[in-house]
Amino acid sequence: MKQRRLICLLLACSLLLSGCVYNANRLADIGIVKGVAFDTGENGEKYNMTACMLRSAEDDGGYINYSAMGSTLAELRAGISNMSERSPFLGQNDIIAVSEELAKKDFAGVVQAFFASQEKYGTEQIAIIEGASAADVLSYENGFSQPPPVSLLLLIKNAATHSFAVKTNVKNVQNGLKGIGNTALVPVCRLEGEGEDARLTVSGMGVVKGKVLTGILQPEEAMGVKWISGDMEDTFHTIYVPELQEDFGVEIVEAETNVTAEKKDGKLHFSIAIQFYFSISEQSGSANTLAEQNQAYILKAAEARAEEQAMMAIDKMKEWKADFLNLAAIYLNRHPEEIEAYQDSWGDALAEGTYSVDAKSALRFQGTPEKSEYLWE
Amino acid sequence: MFRNSRNDGEITKTIHKNIEKNYQQLMETFENCFDIVKRRLTNIEGRKVIVTFSDGLVTKDSIAENVIRPFLGFSFDKEGFSPRNLEDLKEKLLTAVDIKPEADFQKAVTKCLSGDTVVFVDGYDQALIIQTRGWPNRGIPKPDTQQAVRGPKEGFTETLLFNVALLRRKIRSPKLKTEILQKGNLTQTDICMVYLEGAVQEELVEKVRKRLQDIDVEYILESGHIEQLIEDNPRTVFSTIGNNEKPDIVAAKLIKGRVAVIVDGTPFVLTIPMLFTETFQVVEDYYTRPYYANFLRILRVIAYVLTIMLPGIYVALVTYHQEMIPDQLLETLIRASEGVPMQPAVEMFIMLLLYELLRESLLRLPASLGSTVGIVGVLIIGEAAVGANLIGAPSVVIAAMTFITSAVVNSAIDSIAILRILLLVLAAAFGVYGILIGLFMILAHLCTLRSFGYPYMLPLAPIRWKGLKDSVIRTSTKQILKRKGLL
Numbered sequence: 001m002k003q004r005r006l007i008c009l010l011l012a013c014s015l016l017l018s019g020c021v022y023n024a025n026r027l028a029d030i031g032i033v034k035g036v037a038f039d040t041g042e043n044g045e046k047y048n049m050t051a052c053m054l055r056s057a058e059d060d061g062g063y064i065n066y067s068a069m070g071s072t073l074a075e076l077r078a079g080i081s082n083m084s085e086r087s088p089f090l091g092q093n094d095i096i097a098v099s100e101e102l103a104k105k106d107f108a109g110v111v112q113a114f115f116a117s118q119e120k121y122g123t124e125q126i127a128i129i130e131g132a133s134a135a136d137v138l139s140y141e142n143g144f145s146q147p148p149p150v151s152l153l154l155l156i157k158n159a160a161t162h163s164f165a166v167k168t169n170v171k172n173v174q175n176g177l178k179g180i181g182n183t184a185l186v187p188v189c190r191l192e193g194e195g196e197d198a199r200l201t202v203s204g205m206g207v208v209k210g211k212v213l214t215g216i217l218q219p220e221e222a223m224g225v226k227w228i229s230g231d232m233e234d235t236f237h238t239i240y241v242p243e244l245q246e247d248f249g250v251e252i253v254e255a256e257t258n259v260t261a262e263k264k265d266g267k268l269h270f271s272i273a274i275q276f277y278f279s280i281s282e283q284s285g286s287a288n289t290l291a292e293q294n295q296a297y298i299l300k301a302a303e304a305r306a307e308e309q310a311m312m313a314i315d316k317m318k319e320w321k322a323d324f325l326n327l328a329a330i331y332l333n334r335h336p337e338e339i340e341a342y343q344d345s346w347g348d349a350l351a352e353g354t355y356s357v358d359a360k361s362a363l364r365f366q367g368t369p370e371k372s373e374y375l376w377e
Numbered sequence: 378m379f380r381n382s383r384n385d386g387e388i389t390k391t392i393h394k395n396i397e398k399n400y401q402q403l404m405e406t407f408e409n410c411f412d413i414v415k416r417r418l419t420n421i422e423g424r425k426v427i428v429t430f431s432d433g434l435v436t437k438d439s440i441a442e443n444v445i446r447p448f449l450g451f452s453f454d455k456e457g458f459s460p461r462n463l464e465d466l467k468e469k470l471l472t473a474v475d476i477k478p479e480a481d482f483q484k485a486v487t488k489c490l491s492g493d494t495v496v497f498v499d500g501y502d503q504a505l506i507i508q509t510r511g512w513p514n515r516g517i518p519k520p521d522t523q524q525a526v527r528g529p530k531e532g533f534t535e536t537l538l539f540n541v542a543l544l545r546r547k548i549r550s551p552k553l554k555t556e557i558l559q560k561g562n563l564t565q566t567d568i569c570m571v572y573l574e575g576a577v578q579e580e581l582v583e584k585v586r587k588r589l590q591d592i593d594v595e596y597i598l599e600s601g602h603i604e605q606l607i608e609d610n611p612r613t614v615f616s617t618i619g620n621n622e623k624p625d626i627v628a629a630k631l632i633k634g635r636v637a638v639i640v641d642g643t644p645f646v647l648t649i650p651m652l653f654t655e656t657f658q659v660v661e662d663y664y665t666r667p668y669y670a671n672f673l674r675i676l677r678v679i680a681y682v683l684t685i686m687l688p689g690i691y692v693a694l695v696t697y698h699q700e701m702i703p704d705q706l707l708e709t710l711i712r713a714s715e716g717v718p719m720q721p722a723v724e725m726f727i728m729l730l731l732y733e734l735l736r737e738s739l740l741r742l743p744a745s746l747g748s749t750v751g752i753v754g755v756l757i758i759g760e761a762a763v764g765a766n767l768i769g770a771p772s773v774v775i776a777a778m779t780f781i782t783s784a785v786v787n788s789a790i791d792s793i794a795i796l797r798i799l800l801l802v803l804a805a806a807f808g809v810y811g812i813l814i815g816l817f818m819i820l821a822h823l824c825t826l827r828s829f830g831y832p833y834m835l836p837l838a839p840i841r842w843k844g845l846k847d848s849v850i851r852t853s854t855k856q857i858l859k860r861k862g863l864l
Binding site: 011023024025027028030032034054056089091092094 | 699716
């Protein structure tokens with residue numbers, strides 16, 4: 001009997017401690033936020049937050065933007081709540097856009113606020129808006145049916161899958177900023193043109209070191225990051241083959257990168273071995289891609305391109321002394337006794353280090369050899 | 378074998394040689410009972426006979442032909458017949474099929490009330506009990522609760538003997554044993570225990586027999602009374618004794634080592650023990666190919682889970698965990714809930730209550746009125762209430778899905794209704810966490826339940842590999858038909 005009472009008591013305690021009953025929300029009382037944009041605040045306030053919120057059916061549906069200023073997320077939410085008559089609900093938030101200006105001052109503050117929010121647990125996308133105000137992207141008319149935040153999210157996801165953008169979210173950024181490398185990558189978007197001619201593009205990858213935006217990697221450099229991180233599958237590239245004087249559109253089918261780290265003469269040395277398979281999807285000329293010699297030319301050009309892009313990324317890393325390649329995880333995880341020694345000088349050590357990149361590739365055709373032959377001839 | 382039920386203490390009279398005394402006793406016992414016929418006869422020699430029977434429970438033609446006519450036309454002296462006791466009368470005079478002498482007046486009265494004819498003959502301190510039972514019945518009906526597209530259409534009826542005959546027709550084996558007893562001090566209801574010797578475990582038979590014998594109540598009118606009197610845990614919401622309306626189901630269960638209890642006056646036959654997995658089994662599973670049968674069984678399991686959890690999950694998600702709802706669905710839900718004055722939990726609770734009320738009214742009303750109530754209910758709930766913003770359309774959809782899925786596992790409808798409300802309350806108070814705690818409690822409770830000593834969750838917990846061949850999934854028909862016994 002005592003045991004039963006104890007079990008009942010424990011269950012009752014655990015239920016009450018769950019706090020659910022205090023977190024109840026009526027659907028009609030919450031405003032679903034699909035995207036938020038952060039700009040630098042005015043009049044002494046730290047942030048200017050714009051939230052893209054679901055409109056009520058009475059207001060003909062759709063989405064509407066509300067802006068409020070404040071220094072904490074709670075203040076900003078309260079401000080928006082006062083305007084919209086609904087409590088902003090961030091559990092369905094897809095994206096956080098931070099203006100370049102604010103990112104250069106305090107990027108980590110925004111990340112930290114959202115990481116701590118228990119509504120989404122840091123799974124939303126984060127992006128830096130180059131040049132323009134971040135709020136502008138929440139008003140961007142894309143010509144499709146989805147609201148602007150969803151459009152921005154799809155743009156970044158597509159770039160991450162098929163192009164140079166690195167896959168990331170608030171949680172990844174927060175984790176990157178916590179480590180000894182103290183660096184994270186964030187996609188950078190740019191809004192070009194105005195009104196109906198406005199066009200939103202992913203322009204590069206922002207490197208956040210410490211608390212602020214340090215620099216922006218150009219697409220070629222960002223591609224180098226992806227080569228080194230081994231995240232190249234399903235990406236599309238154009239390779240110019242000088243021997244054939246032709247451009248080839250290729251798709252990376254499989255890629256694997258192996259990074260080894262060691263110390264040589266007291267300096268760090270990283271060997272990066274890239275192995276990838278690709279298929280040719282189009283060509284500008286009429287070179288026979290089944291000819292062995294031609295294939296050798298294409299492979300050579302692809303490997304050179306990969307090595308070049310990887311080295312571009314490494315050069316930027318050395319220049320900014322920012323470990324956006326996450327090399328600390330590779331070296332210091334194997335040599336934890338050296339963490340103390342590199343605590344404040346990891347960036348310098350990376351800049352002084354030496355790097356070698358070796359890419360090997362092979363062609364992988366789709367379908368049967370007969371079909372391939374038919375296709376290429 | 379069963380002993381006859383105990384005396385109830387009210388009737389302690391004996392049968393006298395003097396027929397007038399017996400007549401006096403009959404008159405006292407059946408005072409103000411217009412349906413009890415006490416026919417006095419005097420044969421050509423002047424020997425007096427009293428024929429007593431309950432009008433409506435007997436075949437009068439049989440009494441006239443096999444009892445009254447032989448007595449009236451028979452001359453003891455002329456035939457040179459001098460019977461020493463009633464045995465001679467039984468053997469040489471009466472033409473009825475089943476005749477037994479009875480010395481106990483109380484037992485004779487009980488037999489009379491059961492439809493037998495009791496004959497008192499002057500000069501004998503025993504009565505003759507002549508089997509003349511016969512009363513109006515509705516024939517072999519089509520069962521209402523266990524419809525099957527393929528398979529026998531016959532169902533049990535209210536007459537115990539017919540029900541036993543239906544089983545005997547399915548299992549033509551002397552190993553099919555039928556033991557009878559009477560229970561209920563007032564009703565003296567016939568209860569028959571049926572089992573298949575060799576397939577059933579002797580301990581189980583003994584246990585059922587003992588529990589039936591131990592019943593001590595004033596009346597038994599339906600097998601539901603028995604069910605609650607003999608089950609292991611009467612406080613649980615789960616039914617640990619099965620009830621069936623179809624002879625083929627009961628026959629299959631007997632072969633699988635169950636004991637059946639047939640109660641006179643009801644078409645619902647109890648089967649013991651019942652396991653939880655039987656909730657998802659229907660007789661048609663065995664008449665169709667295993668692939669389709671298994672597909673349907675899995676659907677029934679899903680339907681069971683949905684029907685008890687769906688309202689709770691909906692309330693938990695829209696009240697506490699909106700982030701778990703896909704964005705476009707959430708948008709739709711928000712638009713639908715705008716202007717609705719009640720909390721989702723209250724809304725859902727009202728919907729469930731309305732459904733139970735609707736179901737109850739449709740069950741109780743005549744079919745002609747029932748359809749009207751159904752239409753009114755659907756129109757009011759589905760159209761007017763949503764149109765007037767009293768209830769959100771999503772709640773109606775969830776409630777409808779809940780009710781459709783509950784119809785799939787109709788045999789467990791009573792426990793489903795309670796569990797659904799329990800999980801709804803927990804979800805309304807504590808969200809998904811509450812649902813998980815509720816499920817944990819239900820599962821723990823299920824694991825503690827026993828049906829006549831057998832774990833209710835067999836063959837899943839404890840696991841019995843042989844039993845798994847016909848649990849949630851059934852194996853080939855050949856394997857199942859070859860096997861007899863419980864597990």
